[in-house]
Amino acid sequence: MNGELIATQNCSSCPIRHRAVCARCDEDELGRLNEIKFYKSYVAGQTIAMRGDALDVVASVVEGTATLERVIEDGRTQMVGLLLPSDFIGRPGRETLQYDVTAVSDVTLCCFQRKPFETLLMEIPAVQQRLLEMALDELDAARDWMLLLGRKTAREKIASLLMLIAKRTMNQDGKVMGDVSRIELPISRETMANFLGLTIETVSRQFTGLRKDGVIDLDGNRIVRIPDLEGLLFETGDDGDGGTLF
């Protein structure tokens, strides 16, 4: 990782402490995490780390969005993880990174040297427990994602992605965050394509298709209006009882 080191802050001021690794720690444990942590920031588009890199740092996303991607030699790329604030990068007990990590927007990471972090892990069960919870949540999300990649049509894939973004716009930390019928796409057509296992042309065509069918309105190419959320949900092929994808 080659991002710029910005500052060492107190963990109690860490904006993600309530959901990230330290969510269950007491003050003493927070202090111990503080001793080994530091912040790094990256600009949009920057490569944070590449497959094969030595994994001597693990980190939590504090701000911004990053992606995990696997790439085949001929250039085919599949996104395998979308990292949002509080998500974790790297895993204890592994020496090298398995994926390319890229900053989609400007990103700030809260980093820990892996070795001392692993030591803390053994001594603070609350962190271990929190990591297990996060890993299982990600596993559920990955499995919903596999259903999407393996069995959904292009239109269903796009609709699922829109629902996912709509849900997140609506609901952040359990708080309703504003008008669901107007959502802003935080990622480019190419990023969507790599997320969904499609080409950018197909993504674009599906957007115009959904617009022509009156399911969505487009305002520029980053703002989507959804007059009828139920109508969109119907397009996803989901049964409505809610997957756990993000």
Next chain:
Amino acid sequence: MNGELIATQNCSSCPIRHRAVCARCDEDELGRLNEIKFYKSYVAGQTIAMRGDALDVVASVVEGTATLERVIEDGRTQMVGLLLPSDFIGRPGRETLQYDVTAVSDVTLCCFQRKPFETLLMEIPAVQQRLLEMALDELDAARDWMLLLGRKTAREKIASLLMLIAKRTMNQDGKVMGDVSRIELPISRETMANFLGLTIETVSRQFTGLRKDGVIDLDGNRIVRIPDLEGLLFETGDDGDGGTLF
């Protein structure tokens, strides 16, 4: 879960203890796990549990193969997990099951009531740590699987599956287990199709295609001979430095 209760065995005789949840426990901790565990067995094809079922039991696979699947209302089915001996079913802290669980072969499970298991989890860090390790391994496997589903061709999917089975035939618990050039497929064409996001017809055609191209030999429809493992690896589209898929 409606399998037949067979016997309560001592955990130290549990055939999977070296890799499963109890891998890191001392004798005292094993004793505590023993108090709450019991075995159940299922016959090939039997449904072990269904999406939406109350998750009051978690379990380790002792013997046999089971699958996790997600199903859309119209019948489209995607396998999202292949459970082999030592793999874990269910997750602490969740009330209902997210997937259909089916026995592919005859299956024996080592079960724990979820509530007391969760209590033990808080008290025995070794189990917590082992679960985290297993969850992270599964997450890596799921991500390789996503690359396969999203970006690989039918032929590459089949080749990847064959490599996966070959690797496992070759290497079980670090021990070389016999001739790699002759592998037995443990699953039907339909199961493969649901694994790979294909139809059974396409799976079948790809097998005949690989045979006609001399990449594999078929002996019946469950025995595959691979004269040239490198040749098969080439077909997978992988770069050879090894994913972690199972």
Next chain:
DNA sequence: CAGATCCTTTGATCTGCATCAAGGAAAGGT
């Protein structure tokens, strides 16, 4: 503001896999 670069859309065409349909082979039951 002109030029360059990047992102997105749209069109034309192609193709890999799905779908529909039928027949063969294996496995299990009586």
Next chain:
DNA sequence: ACCTTTCCTTGATGCAGATCAAAGGATCTG
């Protein structure tokens, strides 16, 4: 051994999405 059922293969056809190609729109730069 025969019937039934399930699994697998093969063929014919169709279509969703990829590919190839080109032309807007944005955004950035000097």
